[in-house]
Amino acid sequence: MNALLEIEDVFVSFGVRGKGLTGKRGSIDAVSGVSLNIEQGKTYGIVGESGSGKTTLAQAVTGLHHASEGSIRYRGQELRDLPEAKFRPLRSEIVMMFQDPIGSLSPRLTIRSLITEPFRIQGMKDRDLDAEASRLLKMVGLPQEFANRYPYQISGGQARRVGVARALALEPKLLIADEPTAGLDVSVQGEMLNLLARLQDELGLAIMIITHNLNVVRHITDTVGIMYLGKLVEEGPTEEVFANPQHPYTLALLAANPEPDPDAKLMRIELKGEPPSILQRPSGCEFHNRCPFVQANCHQDVPQWSNSELGGAHRCHYPQIWKNNQVV
Amino acid sequence: MPDLLQSEVLPETSDNVLDIRDLSINYGTPRGELQALRHVSMSIGKKKIVGIVGESGCGKSTLISAIIRLMASNATVQSGEILFKDQDLLGLKEKQMRALRGIDISMVFQDPMQTHNPVLTIGRQMVDIQYRDKLSKANKKKRAAGMLALVGIPDPEARLNQYPYEFSGGMRQRIAIAMALMAKPDLLIADEPTTALDATLEVQIIKRLEELQDEIGCSILFISHHLGVIAELCDEVVVMYAGEVIEQGSVRDVFHNPAHPYTAALLKCDPGHIKEKTRNLPTIPGEVPDLVDLPSGCIYQQRCTKGFARCQSERPAFRQINGSHGVACHLTETDLSKETSQQNEEGITS
Ligand SMILES: Nc1ncnc2c1ncn2[C@@H]1O[C@H](COP(=O)(O)OP(=O)(O)O)[C@@H](O)[C@H]1O
Numbered sequence A: 001m002n003a004l005l006e007i008e009d010v011f012v013s014f015g016v017r018g019k020g021l022t023g024k025r026g027s028i029d030a031v032s033g034v035s036l037n038i039e040q041g042k043t044y045g046i047v048g049e050s051g052s053g054k055t056t057l058a059q060a061v062t063g064l065h066h067a068s069e070g071s072i073r074y075r076g077q078e079l080r081d082l083p084e085a086k087f088r089p090l091r092s093e094i095v096m097m098f099q100d101p102i103g104s105l106s107p108r109l110t111i112r113s114l115i116t117e118p119f120r121i122q123g124m125k126d127r128d129l130d131a132e133a134s135r136l137l138k139m140v141g142l143p144q145e146f147a148n149r150y151p152y153q154i155s156g157g158q159a160r161r162v163g164v165a166r167a168l169a170l171e172p173k174l175l176i177a178d179e180p181t182a183g184l185d186v187s188v189q190g191e192m193l194n195l196l197a198r199l200q201d202e203l204g205l206a207i208m209i210i211t212h213n214l215n216v217v218r219h220i221t222d223t224v225g226i227m228y229l230g231k232l233v234e235e236g237p238t239e240e241v242f243a244n245p246q247h248p249y250t251l252a253l254l255a256a257n258p259e260p261d262p263d264a265k266l267m268r269i270e271l272k273g274e275p276p277s278i279l280q281r282p283s284g285c286e287f288h289n290r291c292p293f294v295q296a297n298c299h300q301d302v303p304q305w306s307n308s309e310l311g312g313a314h315r316c317h318y319p320q321i322w323k324n325n326q327v328v
Numbered sequence B: 001m002p003d004l005l006q007s008e009v010l011p012e013t014s015d016n017v018l019d020i021r022d023l024s025i026n027y028g029t030p031r032g033e034l035q036a037l038r039h040v041s042m043s044i045g046k047k048k049i050v051g052i053v054g055e056s057g058c059g060k061s062t063l064i065s066a067i068i069r070l071m072a073s074n075a076t077v078q079s080g081e082i083l084f085k086d087q088d089l090l091g092l093k094e095k096q097m098r099a100l101r102g103i104d105i106s107m108v109f110q111d112p113m114q115t116h117n118p119v120l121t122i123g124r125q126m127v128d129i130q131y132r133d134k135l136s137k138a139n140k141k142k143r144a145a146g147m148l149a150l151v152g153i154p155d156p157e158a159r160l161n162q163y164p165y166e167f168s169g170g171m172r173q174r175i176a177i178a179m180a181l182m183a184k185p186d187l188l189i190a191d192e193p194t195t196a197l198d199a200t201l202e203v204q205i206i207k208r209l210e211e212l213q214d215e216i217g218c219s220i221l222f223i224s225h226h227l228g229v230i231a232e233l234c235d236e237v238v239v240m241y242a243g244e245v246i247e248q249g250s251v252r253d254v255f256h257n258p259a260h261p262y263t264a265a266l267l268k269c270d271p272g273h274i275k276e277k278t279r280n281l282p283t284i285p286g287e288v289p290d291l292v293d294l295p296s297g298c299i300y301q302q303r304c305t306k307g308f309a310r311c312q313s314e315r316p317a318f319r320q321i322n323g324s325h326g327v328a329c330h331l332t333e334t335d336l337s338k339e340t341s342q343q344n345e346e347g348i349t350s
């Protein structure tokens, strides 16, 4: 059986004015050959730092960006180059959740209007909007009287719930959540992730969750893909990636959220320098200039995908090099 | 001579760089007075790194704005004093304060653009802050370049001629730290300096801060809602909730034996703590109280699972439980105290 969403060797390019001496127009690949599958009812986490191309990839799936190469298939149907008229009906099935639902929407609308707006946008005039609002509030665990409130009258955590309600109004099959917990306090972050997990179980949703914090995806995803400079560098079953990271970049991300214990043995990995610009992709392994474990051939040889025994795959010449090395 | 006389009359001058005593600050709002800080006391020893943790809205930024005396126009100090090297900052004239700010007390903000002037080169700005030093301009430039190198900016001499926008976010924040430390301040205040940065850049910033603090020997007040970073960087920690200090002590005491149910709950929620896979993460149910319409009794009572009658009627006083570890909770005054420090499971659903 096919996966719900199949992304195959996708590139998304943007034209830029050449930086260097020539001043020529060139193009950069914000997403540079990504392949991944999302199964129905499953959750896929894409993890990477700002500028790694996560959001661009998500926008290519929702048709907000044009993929210059590759294939994006939803239930077997090619989305790339799909004319807007044909894309429209799919917009109730593939939904992107707002990162900041309150900040990005009109403060003059009540919560009722905000969460039922998707029905109006899709021209579903026959719906009983009050009943829908009540159903949606219940679904995300907000009290009914919130329907009459205004955005400024609710807390940050509640606002995220409103965002979830709005995204799920049209009963999508695939929810794309871009940094759903960014800016939330830890006590509220858990609520948000629990809510997504519960709704997934109840509604059989597939979720693509995008985050820079690997710990956010630990509990609710089935699969994670680690993205660096527009490419995946490691992918695997979530538990496997956490237990046995292969790529040094994955290790660095895992170590980035230290345990709140002054005596914990810290394995903080300090990456060298800055993330390179995609205008000038490094040669060989594109992570080589930041890798604490870099070896001579990493400078020239491009690592290909290799599979590890337990279902994961990675692109590193020296997987788990830290295990046989004193560098840490 | 008067100096000598005074030191005999005054109680012993403290070893602290900063002593905040009983500080209360309100904001005037259309709904009424918002009591953002209530009876806050804390101190920072020489060469110590003290962390303040607490969720958004608990008053961290308000506290800092009071220390550096850059308060919002609707803020009023209701009580208290802020002693910096034994003089009350709240009593200083704006001119005196300006002489301290950026020199004896310097700041790093969450958004480094708040520190940098966008229309001046980094080099110019770094030379300007040294206006009090009697060095030649060339030497000041050299010092600036050295400082940039210290925070890991490659090719520092050439970089001095660039403008803030020509640097990445991580670099800008490191430059902000370099600038804040140029003047060799006694106290560096960092308000969530890594919150806007990616995790791997956060590691870099923390490492640089540790190194520089060691070298310059200043004290640091480090504000964060990230418990792991506080545990890694700080000697002591102050836990704030809804405008009050509810617990403080050495990082080890507070993180290993949290005495306040809120601290325990917060630690439980930290994703760094939750290793086993679960679809039901711990949370702290309920909401922060309305600071315009405060409940009587303990500020945390509505969310506390260990509360009893007294918590609703009486505000718990802050008391030491051992050494420097203190807490504001009625539980620690009763027989329940032993139980709480062993369980650490209060106020959490999981
Ligand atoms: N200028 C202001 N006017 C009114 N209320 C304010 C103002 N600044 C902050 N507050 C309120 O004071 C409380 C403490 O805020 P703040 O010090 O910014 O907390 P933190 O930095 O811990 O997030 C919050 O309830 C906030 O909404």
Ligand SMILES: [Mg+2]
Pocket: B060, B061
């Ligand atoms: Mg703040």
